[in-house]
Amino acid sequence: MSSTTTSDNIDKGAGPVAPGERQDVAQLKTKFGPAIRSIELDAADEPVVYIAPDRNTEILQYLRDEQGYDMLRDVTGLDWGGGRPIQVVYELWASERRLPLRVKAEVPPSNPRLQTAFGIWHAANWLEREAYDMFGVKFDGHPDLRRILMPENYEEGYPLRKDFPLRGRFTRAEQTRRALARDLEDIYSLEELAVASRETRTAPRGLGVTAEIPTDVPDLEAKHMILNIGPQHPATHGVLRLVVELDGETIVKCTPHIGYLHTGFEKLSEYRTWNQVIPLTDRMDYLAPMIYNIGYALGVEKLLGLEVTPRCKVIRVICMELNRIFSHLIWIGTTAIDIGAFTPFLYTFEERERIYNLHEAYTGARMTTSVSRIGGMMADVPPGWLDAVRYFIETFPNTLDEVERLLSQNAIWIGRTQGVGVMGAAEATNAGLCGPNLRASGVPYDVRKDNPYLEYETYDFDVPIGEYGDVYDRYLVRMEEMRQSVRIIEQALDRVPDGPINVKDDRVILPPKSRVMNSIDGMIAHFKLVMEGLKVPAGETWYSVESSKGELGFYLVSDGGPKPVRCRYRGPSFMNMSNLPALVKGELVADIIAVNASIDIVLGEIDR
Amino acid sequence: MAKGDQDPGGAGTTRVETEIPRNWIIARLDDLVNWARRGSLWPMPFGTACCAIEMMATAASKYDMARYGMERMGYTPRQADVMLVAGRVAYKMAPVMRRIWDQMPQPKWCLSMGACASTGGVFDTYTMVQGIDTIVPVDVYVPGCPPRPEQLLYGLLMIQEKIRGESFKDPRPRAEGPEDVAKPQLSPEDVELVASPFGNSTFQNRVSGLESSSPILRPGDRKE
Ligand code: SF4
Numbered sequence: 001m002s003s004t005t006t007s008d009n010i011d012k013g014a015g016p017v018a019p020g021e022r023q024d025v026a027q028l029k030t031k032f033g034p035a036i037r038s039i040e041l042d043a044a045d046e047p048v049v050y051i052a053p054d055r056n057t058e059i060l061q062y063l064r065d066e067q068g069y070d071m072l073r074d075v076t077g078l079d080w081g082g083g084r085p086i087q088v089v090y091e092l093w094a095s096e097r098r099l100p101l102r103v104k105a106e107v108p109p110s111n112p113r114l115q116t117a118f119g120i121w122h123a124a125n126w127l128e129r130e131a132y133d134m135f136g137v138k139f140d141g142h143p144d145l146r147r148i149l150m151p152e153n154y155e156e157g158y159p160l161r162k163d164f165p166l167r168g169r170f171t172r173a174e175q176t177r178r179a180l181a182r183d184l185e186d187i188y189s190l191e192e193l194a195v196a197s198r199e200t201r202t203a204p205r206g207l208g209v210t211a212e213i214p215t216d217v218p219d220l221e222a223k224h225m226i227l228n229i230g231p232q233h234p235a236t237h238g239v240l241r242l243v244v245e246l247d248g249e250t251i252v253k254c255t256p257h258i259g260y261l262h263t264g265f266e267k268l269s270e271y272r273t274w275n276q277v278i279p280l281t282d283r284m285d286y287l288a289p290m291i292y293n294i295g296y297a298l299g300v301e302k303l304l305g306l307e308v309t310p311r312c313k314v315i316r317v318i319c320m321e322l323n324r325i326f327s328h329l330i331w332i333g334t335t336a337i338d339i340g341a342f343t344p345f346l347y348t349f350e351e352r353e354r355i356y357n358l359h360e361a362y363t364g365a366r367m368t369t370s371v372s373r374i375g376g377m378m379a380d381v382p383p384g385w386l387d388a389v390r391y392f393i394e395t396f397p398n399t400l401d402e403v404e405r406l407l408s409q410n411a412i413w414i415g416r417t418q419g420v421g422v423m424g425a426a427e428a429t430n431a432g433l434c435g436p437n438l439r440a441s442g443v444p445y446d447v448r449k450d451n452p453y454l455e456y457e458t459y460d461f462d463v464p465i466g467e468y469g470d471v472y473d474r475y476l477v478r479m480e481e482m483r484q485s486v487r488i489i490e491q492a493l494d495r496v497p498d499g500p501i502n503v504k505d506d507r508v509i510l511p512p513k514s515r516v517m518n519s520i521d522g523m524i525a526h527f528k529l530v531m532e533g534l535k536v537p538a539g540e541t542w543y544s545v546e547s548s549k550g551e552l553g554f555y556l557v558s559d560g561g562p563k564p565v566r567c568r569y570r571g572p573s574f575m576n577m578s579n580l581p582a583l584v585k586g587e588l589v590a591d592i593i594a595v596n597a598s599i600d601i602v603l604g605e606i607d608r
Numbered sequence: 609m610a611k612g613d614q615d616p617g618g619a620g621t622t623r624v625e626t627e628i629p630r631n632w633i634i635a636r637l638d639d640l641v642n643w644a645r646r647g648s649l650w651p652m653p654f655g656t657a658c659c660a661i662e663m664m665a666t667a668a669s670k671y672d673m674a675r676y677g678m679e680r681m682g683y684t685p686r687q688a689d690v691m692l693v694a695g696r697v698a699y700k701m702a703p704v705m706r707r708i709w710d711q712m713p714q715p716k717w718c719l720s721m722g723a724c725a726s727t728g729g730v731f732d733t734y735t736m737v738q739g740i741d742t743i744v745p746v747d748v749y750v751p752g753c754p755p756r757p758e759q760l761l762y763g764l765l766m767i768q769e770k771i772r773g774e775s776f777k778d779p780r781p782r783a784e785g786p787e788d789v790a791k792p793q794l795s796p797e798d799v800e801l802v803a804s805p806f807g808n809s810t811f812q813n814r815v816s817g818l819e820s821s822s823p824i825l826r827p828g829d830r831k832e
Binding site: 150151156159164165166167168171172173174175176177178179180181182231232233238239259260261262263264267268279280283286287330345346349350352353356366367368603604607 | 654656661664665668670695696703704705706730731733734736737742743754756791796797799800803
């Protein structure tokens, strides 16, 4: 284990610049000339480069190789409706220079086609499948372009297109009928079915009993076998389905099937006002709800160009770090159960119950907190709450030590985790592994350090990094992260300033009731906000925060109206899950449970 | 057993009468069977989303639902009595849920935990089942988003209460045949009815298909 403490100032070039002035963008323009169609700035003054769709791979390759954009953070679509072109958005990150770049290619909705970026970043694999599933964009050359969230034979269309109705095209009765008429065996891919029924029967081997063997029984010497795990299985941490091709006990290929919990959050968000989206966000990652609540609010505030109050910033940091602990605790409990140790689950759930109580004291809900509002929080913290948090972080490390004593030196635990599910640094970066998993592979990328928000640069904490990138390292990294979160909360508690929790801006936050009842302008402000909703200026932004599972990105687009045009949640679990096949390849079948547990997924956010 | 004063075989009668207090219990068969069923409900946790985390909390140390005879979480449907559907059910998941229900042997009960499972909740979208009672029969709905562990426990107690009122002779709650396998629970018209806005919260009793065989008492109301 080693760690970095790089919280020095981040060189972003010359601050806000005019379009095309950022050096790398200027270079791009000279190099590709007319293939760079235009360059704009988004709400955060970051460049958006529109490129010719037929040259996308060429340009992306150049960006990766020559300009150091080594991470593909997102590939998604954006449909404005009305027959306007569908925009395919690539969100890049250069980790050396700590710079983001958004590249967009516009394709006609009638025949949206692009070359795949899979050859450049393996991270594009699932992201492009999702863009295909939701927008119908076909990526030529993609190795496995199937629907990913919707059933493979889904016939109603592409859900995130603007002409697709919120409730689908068919009636509910028809949707129910179709769902139940689907044969469960149909949802194997053709390739898997081919393996399962492969004709391997050869001539009888002179045992003299050949006549008795019915011909339809598969031969025991059949080379590979298909094993289906899930979608309703206690060790998959939700409704995940893994189809594994086995050679004896060795995994030849693992195919995750997701989408069994697809809820349509992104579509639904387009039908809700900006503040109404907040209760949806905590239902995505219910293991760390406040991180989602606050991350979303931060994104919208970026679009609004709004700065929250100093008190709010510190309270938000406390909430987010508390939820990091909250999520890591359930991770350690369930992972230990999966590997055969039951006791840590009971210990960590005790601690979780204490955080539940803190949640409840603040928000009234144990899990679906909806704690943030755009421009502040739902309320100021109740009296005594901060002391309760302090008591928690003073006593909580004891449990952590106990759990560590149970596991860190435990021979079974070490045997099951060390050297299992290994991924190296370069591959992990390219394939979009994120969060503690990426750091366990030795890449010191943490949004809190690399692109700080909420003044994280002013807190003193370390980012733990692993050496081997195996299951054991992921465990160590998370244990250390909990300790660092305790450190951050300690510092935050010491500096909670007095003052208002919400911004004083009648366009954003409801005025206090005393003003609403006693003054006409207060009444008007209240009425306008309730009836018309919050107006967010036209524009778009990408905002990422470090959630407990990795980089959580919000790509928000507004057209100036009361509702979002697009709310894209780039969930870290989705990216981590897409790497499971690479992590378990060649391992034993029992390890699939350990590896799957170790990457810490939450299905609500994978499937959204 | 009638008292046998005039019975010629008086000696035998006396023996039986003295035996009864020591070795025998006389009870209605219904009571006995229901008592046994009630006291060993094994749940089949069908947890999908956020509600499943609260279900885990219910099973963990603080709330400990094993106290009520739910000692064993049956991860295989073939050895389970009550299916706890906790969380959102997408259409992609619906056939899986129905199959698990079909695989559970009778007698079986179903509890729908949370707003999403019961009505689709806030997610009236293209992918969500608008109430699992369109797919499987539901005995108890637990409201909440998510329901607190106490609420889930209360819901399970209500299932126990419901079992108390069931009769051996009444086959209706247990009627099930091979032709029902993988079929929706409701007719297309009823699916439309409950899927309309607010539908499932207003029509639940009417369409959930299972009449209770006796009025359900709340656990606190029991007079005994
Ligand atoms: S009812 Fe609420 S808590 Fe339960 S699954 Fe639905 S959204 Fe999640």
